[in-house]
Amino acid sequence: MRNKVVKVIILVAIIGATLSLVTFHTSASDPGSGDWPMWGGTPDRNMVANMKGLPTTWDVKTKKNVKWVAQLGSQSYGNVVVSGGMVFVGTNNEGLRDPKITGDKGVLMAFRESDGQFMWQMVHDKLSAGRVNDWPYQGVASSPLVEGDRVYYVSNRAELVCLDTQGFRDKENDGPVTDEALTGETNADVVWKFDMIEEVGSLPHNLANSSPVSYGDLIYVSTSNGQDESHVNIPSPKAPSIIAVNKKTGKLVWEDNSVFDRILHGQWSSPTVGTIGGVVQLVHGQGDGWIRGYEATTGKKLWEFDTNPKDAVWPKTRNELISTPVIYKDRVYISNGQDPEHGEGVGHMYCIDATKRGDITTTGLIWHYDKIRRSISTPAIKDDIVYQADFSGFLHALDANTGKPFWTHDLFAAVWGSPMLIDGKIYIGDEDGDVLIMQEGKTAKVISEINMGSSVYSTAVPANGMLFITNRNQLFALQDMAQPKATTARK
Amino acid sequence: MKPVVPLLILVTASVASAQNWPSFRGPNASGVAAGNAPTSWNGEKSSNVVWKTAIPGFSHSSPIIWGNKIFLITAISSDPATKFAAKGQGIGLATDTVKHTWQIYCLDKVSGKVLWSKTAYEGTPRAKRHIKASQANSTPVTDGRYVVAMFGSQGLDCYDLDGKVIWKKDVGILDPGLWDDPTSSWGHASSPVIYKDLVIIQADGHKQSFIAAYNLKDGSQAWRVERDEITSWSTPTINASAMRTELVANGGRFIRGYDPLTGKELWRFSDDNTEVKMQAPLVAEGLIYISGGYPAGRPIYAFRSGATGDISLKPGQETNDFIAWKSIKGSPYTPTPIIYNDIYYACADNGVLSAYEAKTGERIYQERLPSSFSASPIAADGKLYLASEDGDVFVVKAGRKFELLATNSMGQPLMATPAISDGLVILRTTDSVFAVGERGGQSN
Numbered sequence: 001m002r003n004k005v006v007k008v009i010i011l012v013a014i015i016g017a018t019l020s021l022v023t024f025h026t027s028a029s030d031p032g033s034g035d036w037p038m039w040g041g042t043p044d045r046n047m048v049a050n051m052k053g054l055p056t057t058w059d060v061k062t063k064k065n066v067k068w069v070a071q072l073g074s075q076s077y078g079n080v081v082v083s084g085g086m087v088f089v090g091t092n093n094e095g096l097r098d099p100k101i102t103g104d105k106g107v108l109m110a111f112r113e114s115d116g117q118f119m120w121q122m123v124h125d126k127l128s129a130g131r132v133n134d135w136p137y138q139g140v141a142s143s144p145l146v147e148g149d150r151v152y153y154v155s156n157r158a159e160l161v162c163l164d165t166q167g168f169r170d171k172e173n174d175g176p177v178t179d180e181a182l183t184g185e186t187n188a189d190v191v192w193k194f195d196m197i198e199e200v201g202s203l204p205h206n207l208a209n210s211s212p213v214s215y216g217d218l219i220y221v222s223t224s225n226g227q228d229e230s231h232v233n234i235p236s237p238k239a240p241s242i243i244a245v246n247k248k249t250g251k252l253v254w255e256d257n258s259v260f261d262r263i264l265h266g267q268w269s270s271p272t273v274g275t276i277g278g279v280v281q282l283v284h285g286q287g288d289g290w291i292r293g294y295e296a297t298t299g300k301k302l303w304e305f306d307t308n309p310k311d312a313v314w315p316k317t318r319n320e321l322i323s324t325p326v327i328y329k330d331r332v333y334i335s336n337g338q339d340p341e342h343g344e345g346v347g348h349m350y351c352i353d354a355t356k357r358g359d360i361t362t363t364g365l366i367w368h369y370d371k372i373r374r375s376i377s378t379p380a381i382k383d384d385i386v387y388q389a390d391f392s393g394f395l396h397a398l399d400a401n402t403g404k405p406f407w408t409h410d411l412f413a414a415v416w417g418s419p420m421l422i423d424g425k426i427y428i429g430d431e432d433g434d435v436l437i438m439q440e441g442k443t444a445k446v447i448s449e450i451n452m453g454s455s456v457y458s459t460a461v462p463a464n465g466m467l468f469i470t471n472r473n474q475l476f477a478l479q480d481m482a483q484p485k486a487t488t489a490r491k
Numbered sequence: 492m493k494p495v496v497p498l499l500i501l502v503t504a505s506v507a508s509a510q511n512w513p514s515f516r517g518p519n520a521s522g523v524a525a526g527n528a529p530t531s532w533n534g535e536k537s538s539n540v541v542w543k544t545a546i547p548g549f550s551h552s553s554p555i556i557w558g559n560k561i562f563l564i565t566a567i568s569s570d571p572a573t574k575f576a577a578k579g580q581g582i583g584l585a586t587d588t589v590k591h592t593w594q595i596y597c598l599d600k601v602s603g604k605v606l607w608s609k610t611a612y613e614g615t616p617r618a619k620r621h622i623k624a625s626q627a628n629s630t631p632v633t634d635g636r637y638v639v640a641m642f643g644s645q646g647l648d649c650y651d652l653d654g655k656v657i658w659k660k661d662v663g664i665l666d667p668g669l670w671d672d673p674t675s676s677w678g679h680a681s682s683p684v685i686y687k688d689l690v691i692i693q694a695d696g697h698k699q700s701f702i703a704a705y706n707l708k709d710g711s712q713a714w715r716v717e718r719d720e721i722t723s724w725s726t727p728t729i730n731a732s733a734m735r736t737e738l739v740a741n742g743g744r745f746i747r748g749y750d751p752l753t754g755k756e757l758w759r760f761s762d763d764n765t766e767v768k769m770q771a772p773l774v775a776e777g778l779i780y781i782s783g784g785y786p787a788g789r790p791i792y793a794f795r796s797g798a799t800g801d802i803s804l805k806p807g808q809e810t811n812d813f814i815a816w817k818s819i820k821g822s823p824y825t826p827t828p829i830i831y832n833d834i835y836y837a838c839a840d841n842g843v844l845s846a847y848e849a850k851t852g853e854r855i856y857q858e859r860l861p862s863s864f865s866a867s868p869i870a871a872d873g874k875l876y877l878a879s880e881d882g883d884v885f886v887v888k889a890g891r892k893f894e895l896l897a898t899n900s901m902g903q904p905l906m907a908t909p910a911i912s913d914g915l916v917i918l919r920t921t922d923s924v925f926a927v928g929e930r931g932g933q934s935n
Binding site: 231412 | 576583841859
């Protein structure tokens with residue numbers, strides 16, 4: 001799919017992204033197009049949507065307000081993204097969309113947004129080393145980034161992959177990669193791949209999972225470099241934590257390895273981009289529990305901040321960073337935690353003044369909240385209230401300026417996903433498969449709780465008047481059937 | 492040890508009733524004891540501590556009780572630095588490449604004095620363990636004639652109650668680990684059960700998955716069935732229903748009922764997506780409660796007794812005649828739930844305590860205890876006892892309204908499920924066994 005219309009769309013998308021970076025002081029991170037083209041909606045990853053009329057009640061058994069359901073694999077950890085009439089989601093191969101391809105694989109599936117029709121899939125073999133690099137059955141856990149007719153994500157093989165959003169349905173084989181073995185209409189069209197194991201020496205611990213973000217011509221991902229199975233050795237200490245790759249050529253532009261051999265475990269936090277103090281920054285939580293800010297275009301390190309108390313001891317009290325940082329009003333918000341397999345424990349949340357430079361652990365600290373448990377969730381911030389969930393199952397509402405809690409709510413089940421703020425409401429899923437809807441604001445008020453049939457590891461994603469939620473093996477497109485469709489039209 | 496006067500009164504009472512706690516989770520694997528039990532104590536300050544006895548090494552297996560004798564096992568590493576990762580420290584393999592000594596202890600229930608101890612095995616462990624596990628995870632079992640202790644890959648030992656070895660049996664290398672990773676070996680944990688003249692073990696591992704029954708008197712094999720199963724750590728449970736007695740075994744692929752005298756499979760139920768089965772089947776109210784597994788969002792099933800053949804749900808089917816109720820969520824990962832006075836209590840690893848109507852599955856409440864749990868809850872005297880990995884025993888009033896009566900500190904992680912007998916709660920910490928009771932020890 002290569003024509004002028006598409007190029008215009010890409011241009012608009014790039015300009016749109018740039019504009020949103022420049023004008024990010026607006027309260028929401030809604031991309032404004034109706035789509036939700038990346039993890040977090042926009043590069044600042046603040047999950048706030050301006051969309052209205054999304055459902056607050058549905059029933060997956062009776063199909064009330066369920067527009068369509070698509071079968072995924074048996075486990076789905078990534079988040080849905082929606083762009084250009086397509087829905088993309090990572091999963092494993094247990095759905096056997098192609099009966100000829102069997103066994104454990106990582107899969108990226110593409111569906112038609114209007115009716116859930118399966119369009120195509122990209123299938124990745126597992127890495128031969130096994131669970132140390134590529135945990136069985138976890139599939140593709142990266143949430144893709146879509147820009148125009150390109151979809152970018154990280155495969156379970158630690159490749160940054162660029163695909164054609166149309167797959168081979170457009171009857172074209174976009175390159176430079178043109179030697180795909182499968183070129184049927186339900187197969188993916190690979191444009192390029194950047195293999196982080198070969199190119200930068202990364203040895204991902206358990207799973208490469210980074211969700212890409214972009215600025216200008218660059219795509220940024222974490223390498224997920226980490227320990228080996230001994231949980232003692234770092235086999236590849238010289239591999240970078242963060243890389244920037246040219247989105248057109250797939251070539252490395254910059255990399256940083258401030259962590260070196262101090263990786264506590266793995267590196268599973270995805271990067272964030274935003275303008276802070278007039279500088280476009282790439283912000284990334286890294287494997288030593290520090291969060292770092294870089295000049296986005298050059299990779300020049302601007303600041304670094306330690307999210308652990310100095311006396312903390314791994315793994316009892318010292319934590320890694322799995323949450324994605326959020327940029328809001330020149331500040332960076334992040335919580336630390338540990339691999340879900342480590343269970344629950346003490347956590348820390350921070351608000352950081354990222355206009356400071358150097359080691360800003362002290363100078364950049366706006367506030368520290370220590371009443372949180374370990375977290376792998378990303379905060380959402382609106383009207384100066386931060387909503388942050390933790391892995392023990394508490395949702396905290398804090399004053400974004402002071403870190404003082406307004407309230408906490410107990411979900412009684414581990415939270416893997418993140419709160420999504422839509423039209424004055426908080427949507428959040430949990431391990432019990434419940435999606436809780438609460439009122440935004442300084443007092444806790446539950447609107448409803450709806451079970452999805454199995455664990456919800458993902459975040460509810462709004463797009464074009466619909467709400468997309470995955471449980472372990474299904475993707476639900478939810479729509480308030482009573483709403484007039486005109487209010488949700490795509491431009 | 493403080494032999495104070497009130498203790499003597501207690502002694503007199505206990506001899507008269509001689510309340511037994513003969514296996515993992517006590518009488519009929521119910522977790523429930525009759526009679527009184529204490530509410531408040533403090534293991535660190537010796538308040539209401541009747542006695543405390545140090546045990547070398549460490550083990551996550553529970554103490555069992557017959558009459559005035561307490562039996563427990565331990566594994567002692569020759570490297571004093573050998574430890575387990577108490578909580579929240581993830582998955583890892585402890586290789587344990589040094590010499591270990593496996594022992595069985597018999598303590599006097601009244602005084603805590605060691606009546607006898609025997610060394611069962613010595614040598615380098617034949618299997619590795621999970622960093623959170625011990626080299627002696629299985630709780631012994633007794634019928635008052637024999638005590639059978641399972642030392643995992645080291646072997647299965649039968650003693651009389653005075654410590655005389657009746658027989659020893661090598662049951663092979665038992666190495667359950669990650670179901671799809673044969674290199675992972677987390678240690679055997681399933682406890683033996685006694686039915687009539689047989690001791691029965693379930694051992695689902697990488698190399699072999701089986702259930703076998705041995706004659707108590709000489710250790711000869713009565714029957715053995717190979718199981719097409721993935722790894723598990725669950726202890727089987729005897730279900731003596733009105734129509735027949737069966738052995739119920741949890742499993743990653745199928746939940747099954749067996750004839751305990753012959754090993755013949757009676758029924759099976761397919762249980763998808765629940766690979767790591769650790770919880771024992773729970774039998775009460777004429778129903779068989781099965782829970783546990785991985786990944787999260789674990790179901791709870793209440794089956795009616797008497798099934799035959801394959802009672803798995805067919806595609807699209809939500810329930811069938813043998814399912815009294817089910818919940819698609821709510822099961823803990825590690826602790827086995829308990830039924831006490833018609834209420835089913837599930838304490839999740841993260842401290843979320845949920846109460847359900849045992850007959851219908853209707854949820855009564857959901858509350859949170861501020862700790863994490865591996866040990867299973869037990870109950871007596873209108874109270875639930877929940878021993879935490881942070882070293883506290885939470886005492887919760889049984890009933891439809893949640894009420895935390897006491898938080899009793901023991902100062903060390905509690906991995907083993909406690910036992911209750913004659914007004915005493917017997918608790919195992921990392922290095923000691925405690926008896927706590929309202930009238931025992933210092934009360935200041």
